Amino acid sequence: MGLSWQQGPLAPGAVGQFLVPGTLHERLLYAEPLRRRMRVRFAGEWIADSEDVILLFEPGKYPVAYFRESDIASHVLKRSEHKTRHGDLGPTEWFSVQSSETEVARAAWRHVELPSYAEVLKGRVAFAWRAMDGFYEEDERILGHAADPYHRIDIRETSREIVVRYEGGVIAESSRPLVLYESGFAPRWYIARADVNESAITAVTHQTFCPYKGICSYFDIGAAKLAAWSYPEAYSEVARISGMLSFEPDRVEVMLDGKRLHAEPGQNVVAHGPDRGLTTDEVKPVRK
Structure with a gap:
């Protein structure tokens, strides 16, 4: 499904092959600018609005949108004690996402000690897709997952x-x-x-x-x-x-x-x- 899902070139079951000498790294992660305006709605409020979103493609996963913290409403992220470790990107801190009346635990995350090759994600936050009311490109809701520009x-x-x-x-x-x-x-x-x-x-x-x-x-x-x-x-x-x-x-x-x-x-x-x-x-x- 597109670049990293189903049988795309970065997926574990890729139907094709890279014609290069030697062996590629077992897991190839890919990040690129979305180049579209993306917004996030939560508890009836717009909580993120950005034209500077980075899409992260991981093998076997849907693409994930990462937002600059400056493009996220200042009141919505509440740091939690929950921490995990991403196998490629290192320690990850988690946030609750809150509005004036609602709070959802572990609804956003950020990688805090990124390796040098992943600096493009530094300071960026991703939202759990199911925890939000919806993700939008301009005024149209995007369903299922962030749109994969390599899906045709x-x-x-x-x-x-x-x-x-x-x-x-x-x-x-x-x-x-x-x-x-x-x-x-x-x-x-x-x-x-x-x-x-x-x-x-x-x-x-x-x-x-x-x-x-x-x-x-x-x-x-x-x-x-x-x-x-x-x-x-x-x-x-x-x-x-x-x-x-x-x-x-x-x-x-x-x-x-x-x-x-x-x-x-x-x-x-x-x-x-x-x-x-x-x-x-x-x-x-x-x-x-």
């Missing part, structure tokens, strides 16, 4: 033939699917509902959330649980797949131009951690 989605039309079968029966057949290419994932093939045998799929209550596509709904096919999924109201950036179905090739038979697809590296999705108190209503597209 491309959707392409294709005339390739795709057939989905389960126990010998045809579930879907199309020569007009869309293929979705997403950073860190193998291609996903989406089929229009008109090309799906609706009587063969059963909607279930299970839902997941993708910060880049929205709320995902699932379907069982016979005994094959969660074998298909759909984004009923995909975010505007990927609206072309709204309402279309995609199928798990390790749960049903998916044939593309006569060749059976199989689960491959990047095909198994690792669920995103939710925001604090996040509900499906909060992440639905806003109608203006």
Whole structure:
């Protein structure tokens, strides 16, 4: 998922490789300026507002935003006795985050004895994503985690033939699917509902959330649980797949131009951690 998550180049399960002589350090951390205005809301108040945010990428983790203390409201950080040690960045002190009526323990942190190579984080504070009301770029809330600038989605039309079968029966057949290419994932093939045998799929209550596509709904096919999924109201950036179905090739038979697809590296999705108190209503597209 982007640079350091899922199978990105800095992730533990990277699908590619660095073409360099010798062996790279086992853990590569990467920091860069966000170059976007980011704000943080807590207990109904804006507590941080900055155009000088640093994103830290750690292997296997979502990117984390670090703010200059001068861009944080003076009353919100309360130093605690809790201290930890980061394996790469050294001792870490923790803060409670407080407002006039609310206080949340261990909701922010700062690395206090950084090695020389990590000086870019000196004096900067990060907030626990779930402990805040929300993080914003300008006036738009960013859901799930800080936006990864290395995460990309491309959707392409294709005339390739795709057939989905389960126990010998045809579930879907199309020569007009869309293929979705997403950073860190193998291609996903989406089929229009008109090309799906609706009587063969059963909607279930299970839902997941993708910060880049929205709320995902699932379907069982016979005994094959969660074998298909759909984004009923995909975010505007990927609206072309709204309402279309995609199928798990390790749960049903998916044939593309006569060749059976199989689960491959990047095909198994690792669920995103939710925001604090996040509900499906909060992440639905806003109608203006």
